[in-house]
Amino acid sequence: MMKYCFDYVELAVKYLKTGNEEYLHKIAETGGAAHIFAHSKTYTTGNDAPANALEMITPLIKSIAKEQEILPFFERNLNYAKKLAASGEAEQTVLEYLPEDFAFENSTLFFTFGYDIGVGFGTNCSLNLAATSALAGYKDNIHNIKMWAIHEMHHAGFMALGGDEPPFMGQTRGELLPFIEFCTHLEGMATYAAKSDPAPTQEEISEFFEIYEHFKTKPNEPMTEFDYEKYNELSWRKRLFYKLGGHMAKLIDESCGRAALTALIAQPSSDFIELGRTLCKS
Numbered sequence: 001m002m003k004y005c006f007d008y009v010e011l012a013v014k015y016l017k018t019g020n021e022e023y024l025h026k027i028a029e030t031g032g033a034a035h036i037f038a039h040s041k042t043y044t045t046g047n048d049a050p051a052n053a054l055e056m057i058t059p060l061i062k063s064i065a066k067e068q069e070i071l072p073f074f075e076r077n078l079n080y081a082k083k084l085a086a087s088g089e090a091e092q093t094v095l096e097y098l099p100e101d102f103a104f105e106n107s108t109l110f111f112t113f114g115y116d117i118g119v120g121f122g123t124n125c126s127l128n129l130a131a132t133s134a135l136a137g138y139k140d141n142i143h144n145i146k147m148w149a150i151h152e153m154h155h156a157g158f159m160a161l162g163g164d165e166p167p168f169m170g171q172t173r174g175e176l177l178p179f180i181e182f183c184t185h186l187e188g189m190a191t192y193a194a195k196s197d198p199a200p201t202q203e204e205i206s207e208f209f210e211i212y213e214h215f216k217t218k219p220n221e222p223m224t225e226f227d228y229e230k231y232n233e234l235s236w237r238k239r240l241f242y243k244l245g246g247h248m249a250k251l252i253d254e255s256c257g258r259a260a261l262t263a264l265i266a267q268p269s270s271d272f273i274e275l276g277r278t279l280c281k282s
Contacts, residue, residue, distance in 0.1 A: 003108040004085040008032030009078055012113035016071045028054035032110035039121040060114030064130050077129040080142050081111055090149040097193035098157045099262045107156040118148050120155025151194035158186050161265045174219025185269035188245015200243040208244040248276025
């Protein structure tokens with residue numbers, strides 16, 4: 001069963017109400033802060049990486065705390081999240097998109113104040129209840145919290161089944177390819193479970209496979225700025241990992257069945273992509 005941790009966010013409420021910076025130190029000691037710091041340390045490059053959890057969460061929390069009406073917005077989201085955790089609804093949905101015999105054993109969903117919409121790292125995950133972006137969509141529809149909880153919780157299950165994540169960056173196209181395949185598989189399965197991104201256009205389908213082949217061919221070519229730009233198209237710029245991965249998961253589910261789809265989690269992510277590519281053509 002998934003564990004739920006509210007320590008970080010309950011201390012964040014106290015900070016918002018009092019401005020007492022002692023609460024920032026207490027937040028930095030929580031499991032939620034340790035989780036997002038570990039993720040940041042892995043994926044932040046260069047001199048921008050924070051030295052510790054306190055250094056990371058302090059500017060995050062202080063910048064969001066300045067936003068107008070953030071406290072009532074955040075408390076509303078926190079109350080919703082507590083009811084969601086108690087109901088088990090999100091977890092039940094997630095389990096429908098994992099193998100039948102799977103159960104969460106050592107996974108925790110940490111609720112946070114700041115840092116992305118949410119992140120999966122190792123077999124744990126987090127959800128930012130202070131996310132104000134249009135992508136998060138909390139302001140327009142509070143039930144999007146449930147959608148993103150499903151998305152992030154699926155990451156925890158996927159990682160428990162799928163093993164180690166490939167290295168984030170490589171020196172050559174071929175070294176980055178396993179990470180591209182992994183992200184397409186990971187984000188695609190979570191997107192399909194949560195219905196958190198729209199279906200891709202035909203143009204986006206073509207673009208994804210063009211970029212995929214770009215990295216697959218000439219694997220010994222050194223990475224260039226052009227290659228990183230291509231990667232960004234898949235990631236945050238056009239969210240092709242999510243849209244195409246979700247579309248392929250849907251096609252596999254509809255054509256091959258849920259058991260076949262979930263069995264692919266433990267297989268090489270290239271298998272997921274190649275089956276998805278075949279079904280995209282049919």
